Amino acid sequence: MRPVNVLPGRLYCLPGPWKKWFSLIIGVFLLYAFAFLFLPFLSGFLGFTKAHGIIIEEKIEAGAFFYTGVEKIREIETYMRSSQRFVPSDTGGR
Numbered sequence: 001m002r003p004v005n006v007l008p009g010r011l012y013c014l015p016g017p018w019k020k021w022f023s024l025i026i027g028v029f030l031l032y033a034f035a036f037l038f039l040p041f042l043s044g045f046l047g048f049t050k051a052h053g054i055i056i057e058e059k060i061e062a063g064a065f066f067y068t069g070v071e072k073i074r075e076i077e078t079y080m081r082s083s084q085r086f087v088p089s090d091t092g093g094r
Helices: 016-046 048-057 071-085
Strands: none
Touching: 016 048
């Protein structure tokens, strides 16, 4: 009698090409579950829901590559330039 070498973690119950299809389907399902089930739960649990609501309410284009055309940038551009230009020279005694 010859010993059977079975490696752990293999799908020996499925015939040839079905192993690959089964692995693909499981992988796609795990990606879907992570992206559409786990991450929304995590963002709600950590409190990102409020920030997300503000982004939608203020019509901020979070996916924009360049923010020069976004309305909010025009409003805060002067403030940002002034805050960088007029930084106090005293750093609190350091």
